[in-house]
């Protein structure tokens with residue numbers, strides 16, 4: 001119960017902090033987080049908006065599946081987040097203050113201890129993810145991003 | 161070594177225990193067979209179980225991973241399994257550690273001598289992946305657990321580092337990480353300060369479908385061939401065949417923990 005209250009009050013505080021930060025003139029306040037573009041992938045496994053709010057839930061759920069049951073699907077695995085989001089400069093998601101995870105977490109003042117145990121660097125060479133069955137539905141978004149109208153053919157492929 | 165457990169029980173009791181075990185095993189095989197009949201053609205299933213499963217499928221109790229150590233083949237002075245383990249899992253070997261007394265030992269080499277006959281025995285010792293693990297019994301948080309396929313693990317997300325399990329383990333198989341590891345971990349093997357750890361049967365390799373562990377690969381590569389890893393529930397696996405053919409022992413069999421690691425020649 002206490003932890004629920006704590007969480008609720010923390011969430012409220014965060015929300016307030018974000019609104020407040022938004023109202024400040026550009027010069028003042030904490031420096032805004034740098035959100036580095038993912039190197040490898042083109043589109044996250046979930047909507048960006050959803051992930052900003054819920055990545056911790058997704059990760060916690062997947063971690064239990066992996067550790068206890070041995071299910072190692074790639075879609076919500078921390079390892080895959082790191083594979084995509086490791087900075088080109090530092091090769092890590094948490095080494096320097098502008099790296100993907102650290103940048104936002106510093107801004108929001110939420111301490112994470114994932115990297116006490118987990119490596120912050122991807123394994124092996126960084127290569128582009130191909131779209132798979134799980135991510136194929138993003139194809140139309142990618143096509144839109146390429147500033148090209150989505151053709152009937154493209155849509156037909158998405159449906160498959 | 162053979163004198164280690166004088167009260168292992170009368171032959172009759174042993175036989176009774178074996179019958180119970182083989183009955184259990186038959187039940188397992190029966191269940192696996194039924195699933196195979198439903199899912200795929202018979203025969204395909206066996207290969208599926210032995211060489212990995214689809215990544216979205218949970219570890220299954222139809223499999224029980226185990227290891228056979230042939231101490232008669234284990235080389236004097238050879239340390240290849242230990243080196244391979246530390247490389248695969250990213251722990252610092254005792255010799256390179258700044259604090260050797262605290263250094264993790266997921267696997268260690270033992271050299272034993274019978275005081276009466278002077279006979280020397282070499283063997284690697286690690287977590288025995290007990291079917292009835294005392295480490296799991298004592299864990300106050302449920303962090304220490306046995307996976308469906310018999311691999312005993314520590315869930316580092318819930319481990320509080322109380323070290324009860326280290327005291328409970330009869331094989332001194334566990335160790336605590338005392339220091340910050342500063343991002344030296346392997347991406348596949350998260351480990352860190354304040355958590356207890358031990359041999360995982362290279363669970364990352366097992367889940368990948370390698371069907372073997374780093375120590376077994378190293379032992380085979382060194383030409384000693386003292387280690388066999390496999391599914392003890394599959395009667396056709398190499399380990400099951402060997403266990404049927406040669407006499408093997410469980411260390412401290414008197415504790416009745418039904419170990420996943422069996423030794424020949426001790």
Ligand code: SF4
Pocket residue numbers: 286287288289290293294295296312328329330331332333334358
């Ligand atoms: S050998 Fe020790 S650590 Fe391994 S399962 Fe048995 S009691 Fe637990």
Ligand code: SF4
Pocket residue numbers: 298299300301302303304314318319320321322323324325326355356
């Ligand atoms: S050290 Fe961790 S795994 Fe061991 S008994 Fe304590 S909480 Fe459980």
